[in-house]
Amino acid sequence: MDGRGREREVYLWGGASSNIRRGAAAIIRSSFPLGDVEPMSLRQSVVMTMALCAASASADEFLLAGNRVVRGDVLKESEGLVYVDLGFTVLRIPEERILSRSADEGGPTDSEVKTDLYSQAELEVLPIDVAVERFGEAVVVVKVPSALGSGFVISEDGYVITNSHVVQGELDVTVTVFKANESTFEKKVYRDVEIVAVNPHVDLALLKVSDEELGDTKLTKVFLGDIDELEVGDPTFAVGAPLGLERSVSQGIVSTKNRSNDGRVYVQTTAAINPGNSGGPLFNSKGEVVGVNTWGYLYSEGLGFSVPVDYVKHFIRNRDAFAFDRDNPNSGYRYLEPPKRGDDPVDS
DSSP states (O other): OOSSSOSSSOOOSOOOOEEOOOOSOOSBSSOSOBTTBEEOOHHHHHHHHHHHTTSOOEEEEEEEGGGEEEEEEEEEEETTEEEEEOSSOEEEEEGGGEEEEEEGGGOOOTTOEEETTEEEOOOOOOOHHHHHHHHGGGEEEEEETTEEEEEEEOSTTSEEEEOHHHHTTOOOOEEEEEEEOSSSEEEEEEOOEEEEEEETTTTEEEEEEOHHHHTTOOOOOOEEOOGGGOOTTOEEEEEEOGGGOTTEEEEEEEEEEEEEETTEEEEEEOSOOOTTOTTOEEEETTSEEEEEEEEEOTTOSSOEEEEEHHHHHHHHHTGGGGBOBTTBTTOSOOOOOOOOTTOOOOOO
16 A cells, blocks of 8 residues: 555554664673573683684674574684673573574675575574664655655665555655664655656566665665465564554564465465555565565455565566656556457447
8 A cells, every 4th residue: 555545445544563673783682691691701701802813703693592682703613602702791602592693784695696686695583673673774665746655675776666556657756765873763865766667467666766866875675585485374574654654563474375366466464564564575584575565455454465575576587578668657568458248349
């Protein structure tokens, strides 16, 4: 939905969503004690740091039992223990306590693969607040004179995916990006935005922030997931601007990954999706985009529908077939209905 109150059947209820929370980078997201995860003594920390100062440290993020998250430089790994420098102390973490491990801040990793305009990577399962902190800046607000929706950045140089019904028939498009600093979010509105391609049949549009306006800025991007790896019951979360409430997050699960409607297949989720969420991403528990939030049913809770991410990949790879024409803002092929049986043929 785009907030116009007209495309499909729009929602009238408020979703159970919460604002994205991001403060200063936290070194540790829980209070001691952490079971058998122990801080070393000051003397031990100094000795360890001096002994390893010549080695190259790597910043990592560890998910421990109880959804506790620790970030720091890995100093050493030996005898079933990982030594992590938190800055004020060195933590010894038994390997059996580590549920998952990933590179800090979700930057590009050795596993990242860029295909055409989008990227994929081997990511670890994360708590939702950590995933939102990592990828939330890639979610944008898309505005046209008659509507407001959401979208997400797929490449650092300004390519954005949204729903076609958000921008259909429009030429004046803006994209609002939110960049976190130590205490709040800085809002940046890009006004020189091109509609690159539109496919109304799968409700997708590709936008591009102009290189001139973007300058040297590298936007935070998302990674696209694989619909074949998605299972019913998997956790999901949506980020967008429902009813214009920017940077809102809602959580749910996959109800089914192949719900048919009007000849198309959608991912059905219980994550709250409301007008204004249209075009925003549906994430899995790794922070990968698995769908584009699109529509729902009137007066029904827990019934949200997203365009599967494989449709998005196909649309991006074949964007030249759906190239936008400024002289025809409703571009994207719309085939005429065949005549009904018994109707007289139209005179030529």
